[in-house]
Amino acid sequence: MAGPEILDVRQQPPTAIPNGPSTSQAGQPTSGANPRPKRPPKPNYARIHAKSLPMDVFPLPAFVPHNPLSLLRILGALINELYSRPASRPGLLYDAYFSPETRSVHVVDSGHVRALWEMGFFGKGILSRSEPSWLDREQARRQVGLGATAEEATSKRREDRRMFKLERARAEREAIEAQLKKEGKLSDLRPETSTGAAIPKYEGKSIEPGIDETDTRTRDFVAGIQHAQTNNDRTTGPLEHAEDLIQDAPIVDQEHLQLNLCEAFFLTYGLGVLSVTSQGEGNTTNILSAADMLRTFACHSIFPPIQSNAISPDNPFLMSYVVYHHYRSMGWVVRPGAKFACDWLLYNRGPVFSHAEFAIVIVPEYPGGGTASSEEMICAAKKKWWDFHCTNRVQSQVRKTLVLCYVQVPKRILPSLEGKANPDIGKIFRQYKVRDFVVRRWLANRSRD
Numbered sequence: 001m002a003g004p005e006i007l008d009v010r011q012q013p014p015t016a017i018p019n020g021p022s023t024s025q026a027g028q029p030t031s032g033a034n035p036r037p038k039r040p041p042k043p044n045y046a047r048i049h050a051k052s053l054p055m056d057v058f059p060l061p062a063f064v065p066h067n068p069l070s071l072l073r074i075l076g077a078l079i080n081e082l083y084s085r086p087a088s089r090p091g092l093l094y095d096a097y098f099s100p101e102t103r104s105v106h107v108v109d110s111g112h113v114r115a116l117w118e119m120g121f122f123g124k125g126i127l128s129r130s131e132p133s134w135l136d137r138e139q140a141r142r143q144v145g146l147g148a149t150a151e152e153a154t155s156k157r158r159e160d161r162r163m164f165k166l167e168r169a170r171a172e173r174e175a176i177e178a179q180l181k182k183e184g185k186l187s188d189l190r191p192e193t194s195t196g197a198a199i200p201k202y203e204g205k206s207i208e209p210g211i212d213e214t215d216t217r218t219r220d221f222v223a224g225i226q227h228a229q230t231n232n233d234r235t236t237g238p239l240e241h242a243e244d245l246i247q248d249a250p251i252v253d254q255e256h257l258q259l260n261l262c263e264a265f266f267l268t269y270g271l272g273v274l275s276v277t278s279q280g281e282g283n284t285t286n287i288l289s290a291a292d293m294l295r296t297f298a299c300h301s302i303f304p305p306i307q308s309n310a311i312s313p314d315n316p317f318l319m320s321y322v323v324y325h326h327y328r329s330m331g332w333v334v335r336p337g338a339k340f341a342c343d344w345l346l347y348n349r350g351p352v353f354s355h356a357e358f359a360i361v362i363v364p365e366y367p368g369g370g371t372a373s374s375e376e377m378i379c380a381a382k383k384k385w386w387d388f389h390c391t392n393r394v395q396s397q398v399r400k401t402l403v404l405c406y407v408q409v410p411k412r413i414l415p416s417l418e419g420k421a422n423p424d425i426g427k428i429f430r431q432y433k434v435r436d437f438v439v440r441r442w443l444a445n446r447s448r449d
Contacts, residue, residue, distance in 0.1 A: 054119040093275040105264035107257040123257040134255040261297040262324040314377040322432045396441040408433040
């Protein structure tokens with residue numbers, strides 16, 4: 001005997017306007033929607049950015065505890081390095097020049113640009129957001145269908161999102177109008193404009209006195225001018241030939257890499273792989289040593305530039321480089337953080353792999369009652385609590401952790417940068433001490449027991 005039939009009295013959810021493009025249950029687009037074009041394969045970033053620094057690293061063989069022969073391989077590698085040590089630095093240094101107008105260092109050679117970006121993510125392209133991709137964008141613009149760059153993909157995604165929002169707003173407006181018409185509150189959805197209504201003709205007099213409206217001299221003069229036929233589909237022969245020449249001409253890479261002062265000094269002093277030149281007197285080119293770069297960058301980090309005898313211990317370049325070198329030596333990829341209201345951003349592997357995890361804010365610390373000497377450090381040392389709250393709010397919105405990096409400033413620089421040709425740079429930076437504190441935004445409704 002069959003049991004009583006159970007009726008499903010659950011109400012179906014009301015029909016709502018979706019928040020995205022409609023898809024079927026199998027995850028495929030509906031028949032009315034246009035199928036998405038197949039995306040080109042992504043580059044193999046793990047292979048492109050295999051090296052974290054523009055240097056060659058020779059690790060020792062792996063040690064296996066249960067295999068005694070692994071000790072012999074390690075011993076052989078040590079003996080080989082003792083007698084014939086391979087060079088970790090590249091044989092050819094990367095070339096760059098210092099620009100005092102932009103207070104940065106520029107790398108022009110395209111091969112050097114790719115090497116510095118792919119091995120450490122140093123600098124940014126002057127015609128791109130970060131990665132130098134202007135040449136790829138130009139090639140993709142001329143040859144449509146070979147793949148788009150990151151900037152073009154972002155622009156297309158934003159345009160699709162904007163069009164979808166407009167379509168959704170139109171559907172919502174039509175639904176509201178249909179409901180109002182159904183309730184009798186709206187007589188017609190789209191009332192047509194009355195055909196009898198016309199724009200009244202202006203029959204007044206001329207505004208400027210002394211001007212006759214029937215004067216045809218200006219009209220005759222204008223009519224006598226020969227105009228080009230702009231609405232014609234056909235173009236002239238020379239213009240069409242010039243466009244063909246432009247399309248067929250090879251693209252010259254007009255983009256170069258722009259390094260900030262800390263990145264350039266780290267590549268020269270820390271790694272020794274960058275050669276920086278500067279324009280001297282009489283259009284002469286001088287190669288800057290590490291000591292010369294330290295003086296030049298410290299003087300140009302303040303606007304207007306100062307003299308070398310006025311370099312203070314809390315110079316903005318010295319403070320920024322101490323923090324930059326500190327986190328670079330710990331294995332982080334350090335990038336400028338002006339976009340997120342901080343001094344530096346820390347990436348685990350690089351911008352192409354993941355977003356930045358930490359945002360660094362430099363806070364100078366003056367032991368023994370010292371005071372700031374530069375205007376920038378005075379503002380940094382006297383930040384109010386609401387400044388940090390604003391910065392912390394920004395970082396929480398972009399899912400980054402705020403780190404306050406306290407830099408203990410020495411009373412004076414020993415040895416002094418003035419008058420010495422080759423001062424001990426390592427001794428200068430060892431006088432600074434760095435302490436970092438992680439700050440997290442505490443929310444009461446998310447931190448209840």
